[in-house]
Amino acid sequence: MKNLKIFIIYNACISGDVHYLPNSLRVLDWCGYPFQSFPPNFRPKQLGVLNMPRSRIKQLGEGLKHLTKLTSLNFEGSQFLIEIPDLSSSPNLRYLNANGCTSLVEVHPSVGYLDKLLVLDFSYCCELTKFPNKVRLKSLNFFGLYGCIKLESFPEIVDKMESLNELNLERSAIKDLPASIGHLIGLESLNLRGSAIKELPSFVGNLTVLNTLFLDGSAIEELPSSIGNLTAVTTLTLEGCENLANLPQSIYGLQNIRHITLGQCPKLVTLPLNAESLPLEVRTNANNPHDDGWVMYFEECNVSNFDSLENFCWWSMLIRINxxxxxxxxxxxxxxxxxxxxxxxxxxxxxxxxxxxxxxxxxxxxxxxxxxxxxxxxxxxxxxxxxxxxxxxxxxxxxxxxxxxxxxxxxxxxxxxxxxxxxxxxxxxxxxxxxxxxxxxxxxxxx
Incomplete structure (x- = not known):
């Protein structure tokens, strides 16, 4: 087996310890790997794909150092893994999945500087507390921290990340977003559902291609006036935001919204009074309806000036109101x-x-x-x-x-x-x- 390049093993029942794996491997695909570590002499310098979902591995040790050809690393559902080590020697890594690694506590700072990384998923890592303070991931498409209930801070974004189109921080303990969130100029979906975030920085207005903004059930207290710059947004959810007390007047200018939820916001008792300061072309945007119309959900509405809703530039185009x-x-x-x-x-x-x-x-x-x-x-x-x-x-x-x-x-x-x-x-x-x-x-x- 010294020259073995591809090793795939599924649904195998193995007892004892593993003492040897070929260093010639380029693909190691072992679902449910039953051991807590790699063999001590495992140094697969040609390894490109390491796929070990639902494994029992606890520490990666020295075996992942100097893997310059590694492109894919998958430990999804590996409930005993406690850290992601230094990956600076794997500059070609494109896929890093630790979704559901419920014992994972620490991610090495080097992960924040993997220029070719496309997918970075640490969702459901409920013990994660140490994450890179800074990231510069210029190729990243997806960034997931869903359900990281002990992670309280989000990293600074060092430079523009034009490729990132989805950021999921749902049900995380992250309390603030840095001003550098404005560097995510290619972001299309921002999910902050059920998060601890109380306010959005004004630089969120730089996300001009953002399509969906999910804030329902979050700790958000108010929206910045720069929200009006998000002219590409089609979905805005604020349902169940129990601390939301104010909406900026600029929200009336979100020309392309087709789905908006404002229900179950007990502190939202008044709406912005008028939209006269908005440009005329914004206020009359209803002349260009979407084929599928607009939808508004405003259950348990407590506002005293409900008629102010007609200031939304698309009010006349609504097809469904709850x-x-x-x-x-x-x-x-x-x-x-x-x-x-x-x-x-x-x-x-x-x-x-x-x-x-x-x-x-x-x-x-x-x-x-x-x-x-x-x-x-x-x-x-x-x-x-x-x-x-x-x-x-x-x-x-x-x-x-x-x-x-x-x-x-x-x-x-x-x-x-x-x-x-x-x-x-x-x-x-x-x-x-x-x-x-x-x-x-x-x-x-x-x-």
């Missing part, structure tokens, strides 16, 4: 300006008393279950008056017992609107006097 469990008494007037709205969810808005604005004629589905205080609904009144369901195909009024709905008249209207499928469920509970009404139908299509 305001379930929100606290307003009357549906905000700005909803009537969503002329492309298809789906409106008001489920569980228990303080909602009236919907006086006429809903957009484009609407297809309305969810209003458990709006227990609702007394007036102008669109429904118009339906009963005109005998025309318009294009509404689904309406859930479960437990809206204060509406005093004429059920028999509603049923006739449904039947007279060329309905091919009808599910009609009407329950009167004499104990609670709650009325459950669910009407669902599909309009006929004709040749």
């Amino acid at each position: 305001l379930s469990k929100s606290n307003f008494v009357s549906l905000p007037v700005c909803i009537s300006k969503c002329v492309n709205l298809l789906y409106l969810d008001l489920t569980g808005c228990k303080r909602l008393v009236e919907i006086l604005v006429q809903l957009p004629v484009s609407i297809l589905e309305i969810y209003m279950a458990d709006c227990i205080s609702l007394e007036r609904f102008s669109t429904l009144s118009k339906i009963l008056e005109d005998g025309d369901m318009q294009d509404i195909s689904y309406m859930d009024l479960s437990n809206c017992h204060r509406l005093g709905l004429d059920v028999s008249k509603m049923a006739k209207i449904v039947l007279n609107n060329e309905v091919t499928y009808l599910s009609f469920f009407y329950i009167i509970n004499m104990h609670t006097l709650h009325i459950l009404l669910i009407l669902y139908y599909v309009r006929c299509t004709h040749d």
Whole structure:
């Protein structure tokens, strides 16, 4: 076996110790390697690929030194590995995966200067506390520190890293991002979900090609005004940010957002007042709609000036709005300006008393279950008056017992609107006097 170049072993049951591995190896692929270290004389200078997922290895020792041809290093799921050693002698390394190495504590500073590295993944390394203070990884595409719940600092970025397109710090203990985050000028996805980060540096505005920004469930308290520079962002999630108290006026200028979540932010009680300072071409961007429209999730909304949402330059292009469990008494007037709205969810808005604005004629589905205080609904009144369901195909009024709905008249209207499928469920509970009404139908299509 002295000249063996490729050694692949899977699903093998081996007992005892390993005393010898050929130094001629170029590929060592051993899933579940059962030993805690390499043989003492293992010096594979020609090794290019070392693939040892779910191994029992604890320390890499001297065996990885001087591996100038090493391109791929995979220890995914190796739960006993405690450190990544000096890799400065492996300048050709392109792939380093230690995902799920739950005992890993330390990563050598040399890892931060591997110029050819494309993938660097330390996700789920829940004991990791020592990581390079500085990185200059000019070829890196993916950088993952997901679930590193003991890692509190993020490294300084020494120079521009134009190739990095995804940075995942979800559920990490990282508290701050350095100003040098602005060097990640090619970044397309930044995931800070559930992280300990309280604020973003103003230099985040340099990430002009950023497409998705995930902040939901994080410790974020406010967003910098430079957020308005992120004109390429299509997805912004802030749901469940319990400390978020303010949004900058510049957020109204995010022209290309198609999906935004702001729900369950109890401290967010006011919105920026106006967007007059934004350029006219930004405020009128709705003339260039996306094919799939815009979506807003704002569950448990507590804001007092909800109508300020129409300052979003794409407000009229929304096709779906979720305001379930929100606290307003009357549906905000700005909803009537969503002329492309298809789906409106008001489920569980228990303080909602009236919907006086006429809903957009484009609407297809309305969810209003458990709006227990609702007394007036102008669109429904118009339906009963005109005998025309318009294009509404689904309406859930479960437990809206204060509406005093004429059920028999509603049923006739449904039947007279060329309905091919009808599910009609009407329950009167004499104990609670709650009325459950669910009407669902599909309009006929004709040749």
